[in-house]
Amino acid sequence: METVSDLNKPGHWPMLLMTALVLVTWIAIGFDYYDRNYSGPWTDPDKLERIPSRIFKNETVVLDGKFFLQPTFDHVTFIYNGTAPFAFDNAHFMKPPDGEVAFNIVSQNKIAREIIKLENAVFNSVGCRGWTEVRRSEDVQGIVPTK
Numbered sequence: 001m002e003t004v005s006d007l008n009k010p011g012h013w014p015m016l017l018m019t020a021l022v023l024v025t026w027i028a029i030g031f032d033y034y035d036r037n038y039s040g041p042w043t044d045p046d047k048l049e050r051i052p053s054r055i056f057k058n059e060t061v062v063l064d065g066k067f068f069l070q071p072t073f074d075h076v077t078f079i080y081n082g083t084a085p086f087a088f089d090n091a092h093f094m095k096p097p098d099g100e101v102a103f104n105i106v107s108q109n110k111i112a113r114e115i116i117k118l119e120n121a122v123f124n125s126v127g128c129r130g131w132t133e134v135r136r137s138e139d140v141q142g143i144v145p146t147k
Contacts, residue, residue, distance in 0.1 A: 045067070045085070045087060047065075048065055048066060048067035048084070048085070048086070048087060049065055049066050049067065050066075050067050050069060051066050051067065051068045051069060051071065052069055053069050053070035053071065054071060054072075055071075055072040055074065056071060056072065056073050056074065056076050057074040057075060057076070058074070058075050058076070059076050059077075060076070060077045060078075060079060061073070061076050061077070061078050061079070062078075062079045062080075062081075063078055063079065063080040063086040064079075064080060064081055064082070064083045064084045064086060065083065065084035065085075065086065066086050066087075067086070067087045067088075067089070068086075068087070068088050068089065068091060069089050069090075070089060070090045070091070070092075071088065071091050071092070072091075072092040072093075072094065073091065073092070073093050073094065073103060074093075074094035075094070075096075075103065076103045076104075077103065077104045077105075077106060078103060078104065078105045078106070079105075079106055079107065079108075080105060080106075080107050080109075080112055081107055081108050081109045081112065082107065082109040082111060082112045083109075
């Protein structure tokens with residue numbers, strides 16, 4: 001039978017609670033360490049897929065995670081979804097005889113689409129024709145990248 005003095009003694013629950021809190025603290029430290037030291041594609045350009053020199057004509061070109069080496073682009077549609085950076089080395093963009101730039105940029109990423117809209121607004125405000133086209137994600141899903 002328990003006495004009044006037995007009820008005032010702490011049981012095992014404080015020790016279990018402290019153990020659980022220490023465990024949660026160490027898990028949080030582990031996640032923090034991983035997050036600070038993760039070198040994903042945004043911080044390491046060497047992880048980009050290298051695309052050798054070639055001419056892209058009347059094609060759909062996905063930019064995410066690619067490093068284009070001396071490419072030539074002629075009447076292309078770029079898809080950029082913001083999943084990884086991209087880079088160009090000495091890129092050439094063909095201009096048709098009428099002088100209009102002949103490519104579009106589309107994205108399924110809402111943030112990337114807003115940047116495209118901002119870019120168009122800036123071009124239009126300084127008297128240039130916006131050279132990109134903004135499409136909804138439903139429209140972009142039907143575009144098939146060419147290999």
